[in-house]
Amino acid sequence: MTGRRTLVRNLNRTREKILAAALAEFSARGFAGARVDAIAGRARVNKRMLYYCFGAKQDLYREILRRKIAERAGLIESAPDDFAGALAHIYLGGGTDIDFVRLMEWEAIDSGGKKCIAEAERRALFEKAVARLRVLQRRGSIPHGVNLTQLFISMLSLAMFPLVMPQLIRLIHGMEPTDPRFMRQRAKFLRWLGDRLEKTTETVRIKSRRRRNPVAPSQTAVHRGRPFKKPGQLA
Amino acid sequence: MTGRRTLVRNLNRTREKILAAALAEFSARGFAGARVDAIAGRARVNKRMLYYCFGAKQDLYREILRRKIAERAGLIESAPDDFAGALAHIYLGGGTDIDFVRLMEWEAIDSGGKKCIAEAERRALFEKAVARLRVLQRRGSIPHGVNLTQLFISMLSLAMFPLVMPQLIRLIHGMEPTDPRFMRQRAKFLRWLGDRLEKTTETVRIKSRRRRNPVAPSQTAVHRGRPFKKPGQLA
DNA sequence: GGCTTAATTAACTGATCAGTTAATAGCGCG
DNA sequence: CGCGCTATTAACTGATCAGTTAATTAAGCC
Numbered sequence: 001m002t003g004r005r006t007l008v009r010n011l012n013r014t015r016e017k018i019l020a021a022a023l024a025e026f027s028a029r030g031f032a033g034a035r036v037d038a039i040a041g042r043a044r045v046n047k048r049m050l051y052y053c054f055g056a057k058q059d060l061y062r063e064i065l066r067r068k069i070a071e072r073a074g075l076i077e078s079a080p081d082d083f084a085g086a087l088a089h090i091y092l093g094g095g096t097d098i099d100f101v102r103l104m105e106w107e108a109i110d111s112g113g114k115k116c117i118a119e120a121e122r123r124a125l126f127e128k129a130v131a132r133l134r135v136l137q138r139r140g141s142i143p144h145g146v147n148l149t150q151l152f153i154s155m156l157s158l159a160m161f162p163l164v165m166p167q168l169i170r171l172i173h174g175m176e177p178t179d180p181r182f183m184r185q186r187a188k189f190l191r192w193l194g195d196r197l198e199k200t201t202e203t204v205r206i207k208s209r210r211r212r213n214p215v216a217p218s219q220t221a222v223h224r225g226r227p228f229k230k231p232g233q234l235a
Numbered sequence: 236m237t238g239r240r241t242l243v244r245n246l247n248r249t250r251e252k253i254l255a256a257a258l259a260e261f262s263a264r265g266f267a268g269a270r271v272d273a274i275a276g277r278a279r280v281n282k283r284m285l286y287y288c289f290g291a292k293q294d295l296y297r298e299i300l301r302r303k304i305a306e307r308a309g310l311i312e313s314a315p316d317d318f319a320g321a322l323a324h325i326y327l328g329g330g331t332d333i334d335f336v337r338l339m340e341w342e343a344i345d346s347g348g349k350k351c352i353a354e355a356e357r358r359a360l361f362e363k364a365v366a367r368l369r370v371l372q373r374r375g376s377i378p379h380g381v382n383l384t385q386l387f388i389s390m391l392s393l394a395m396f397p398l399v400m401p402q403l404i405r406l407i408h409g410m411e412p413t414d415p416r417f418m419r420q421r422a423k424f425l426r427w428l429g430d431r432l433e434k435t436t437e438t439v440r441i442k443s444r445r446r447r448n449p450v451a452p453s454q455t456a457v458h459r460g461r462p463f464k465k466p467g468q469l470a
Numbered sequence: 471g472g473c474t475t476a477a478t479t480a481a482c483t484g485a486t487c488a489g490t491t492a493a494t495a496g497c498g499c500g
Numbered sequence: 501c502g503c504g505c506t507a508t509t510a511a512c513t514g515a516t517c518a519g520t521t522a523a524t525t526a527a528g529c530c
Contacts, residue, residue: 009496009507030344033267036488046509048490057488105344108400109265109337116402126407149408150424156403157396158389164399165343167351168391172361173384189385196432244477244526271518281479283520292518472530479524486516494509500502 015053017043022064027099030106031061065117068103073121076129083136084194087155088187095159096183105164126152141198158190250288252278257299262334265341266296300352303338308356311364318371319429322390323422330394331418340399361387376433393425 021043025034036057040047054060075093079086094100107116116122133148142151162169162177169177176182256278260269271292275282289295310328314321329335342351351357368383377386397404397412404412411417 007496007508011507014507028347035486046507047488048510049508051489052507102344104400104403105340108402109340109344111402112263113401116406119406123406130407146427147420147424150420153396153404153407154393154424154428156400156407157392160400161388161392161396165339165391165395166348167343167346168339169388171351171354171358172365172388172391185382185385189382189389192381193389193432197428242478242526246477249477270516281477282518283480284478286519287477474529475527477524477526480522482521483519485518488515489513491512492510494507496507497505499504 011053014043014045014049017045018050018053018060019064019067022060023068023099026061026064026106027102031058031110034061062117065103065107068100069118069122072097072100073125076125076132079129079132081136082194083133083141083198084191086132087158087190087194090155091159091190092183092187095161095163096178098163098178101160101163104160136198158193162186246288249278249280249284252280253285253288253295254299254302257295258303258334261296261299261341262337266293266345269296297352300338300342303335304353304357307332307335308360311360311367314367316371317429318368318376318433319426321367322393322425322429325390326394326425327418327422330396330398331413333398333413336395336398339395371433393428397421 018039021039021041022034024042025039028034034057036047036050039060040050050057050060054063072094075090078093079089130148130152133142133151136142137144137146137148142148162182166177169175169182173182177186253274256274256276257269259277260274263269269292271282271285274295275285285292285295289298307329310325313328314324365383365387368377368386371377372379372381372383377383397417401412404410404417408417412421
């Protein structure tokens with residue numbers, strides 16, 4: 001009773017609490033699975049406030065999606081100029097954000113071909129990403145003739161999959177995809193992969209000097225892999 | 236009334252009809268979203284029969300998952316021995332099966348860390364897959380030092396992602412991931428990618444002969460990509 | 471044909487859940 | 501202090517849905 005005497009109204013704070021709770025609940029259960037009662041309970045507000053602040057449950061869901069998409073929009077722009085670095089960047093910046101990945105996944109599995117949220121913006125963003133790949137291709141980092149939209153799709157695949165299918169990661173690897181060790185390992189692997197796809201010109205030159213020893217090229221390739229140990233990038 | 240006079244009982248056929256309908260409904264909506272009324276309606280049987288044949292909704296769901304997993308279990312074994320071929324095979328054999336991919340996705344997003352269906356079998360299967368990659372590694376097709384579980388995870392990523400996130404494919408590529416053109420393109424790309432990761436030894440040899448012309452190696456790489464036009468593999 | 475069993479139909483039930491209605495009370499202003 | 505507005509609480513409502521109960525009837529056997 002004493003705690004109730006001090007109820008303080010603050011619509012903005014109520015809104016923020018609802019948004020935070022809704023992110024957690026929608027990420028965990030999707031639109032249909034999340035309960036307005038549960039969101040309200042998590043936010044410690046009365047259920048009626050959800051309707052007061054946001055309208056229908058659907059409207060709240062859209063707002064959550066919109067915000068998350070906007071939050072991650074800078075990922076493409078802030079990616080490094082080298083392919084391997086960009087790949088690791090997309091993974092570390094977006095592929096490890098569980099709420100982001102899950103919301104994308106709920107969107108995917110619930111959408112059934114319907115129009116998406118913020119379509120135009122996202123389309124523009126993805127075009128920018130492909131354009132950046134085109135620059136790399138012109139420089140010779142990415143071979144001519146490679147389908148750049150498929151390459152970009154593959155980057156997203158590699159970056160997002162661990163959190164998209166965590167049960168498979170557990171079955172294959174025996175580790176949680178959220179485990180920092182896994183993430184470190186994944187980032188390292190992606191750098192290797194990115195480098196392998198990218199830097200064939202230099203690789204060729206170094207190997208050609210040793211072509212009398214067929215074993216040596218393989219060893220050199222391993223050495224090429226060593227620079228991926230860039231500590232400090234993953235705390 | 237005349238049609239009803241000829242009602243014929245056949246428990247096996249009823250079971251099969253329910254299974255087919257349940258696959259469609261669970262794939263489309265997941266466990267929680269699928270309605271027993273809808274499954275019964277699609278199967279053209281009385282709702283009561285679902286309980287009669289399979290018990291609770293959950294039991295039917297498990298049966299559907301089990302069957303699909305079993306159906307796709309041969310994918311690893313039947314994969315070709317070359318890495319690029321295996322990658323394309325996994326895509327074409329499993330990555331284009333929309334029901335399979337979606338059921339895996341529903342499993343993923345609904346599971347919340349719980350124990351999976353047929354865990355032991357699947358684990359064994361995945362171990363076999365990694366073991367096959369190890370053979371390739373010993374042969375020198377895959378460089379030493381590469382994390383093979385990460386490589387296998389990446390193969391699944393690349394193969395399944397288009398159907399896992401169809402909305403992103405539509406946004407990025409402007410095509411449905413179920414469009415045969417997309418699938419052809421994807422398979423071709425994956426072969427290129429697989430080859431690029433695998434056959435550096437041969438690539439090196441060919442390129443080294445032309446090292447006086449720095450542009451030419453890139454052209455040769457494109458030529459290396461040509462063999463991926465294997466018609467007939469996708470109707 | 472009669473009887474028994476099981477496959478099938480139809481209706482019912484209690485719980486859940488988004489949204490709605492009614493009431494209360496905090497806050498700022500005059 | 502009173503008033504008006506709005507932020508907040510509490511309870512209600514009608515629709516949905518998995519599962520259950522009751523009844524019917526097809527099929528096989530004697």
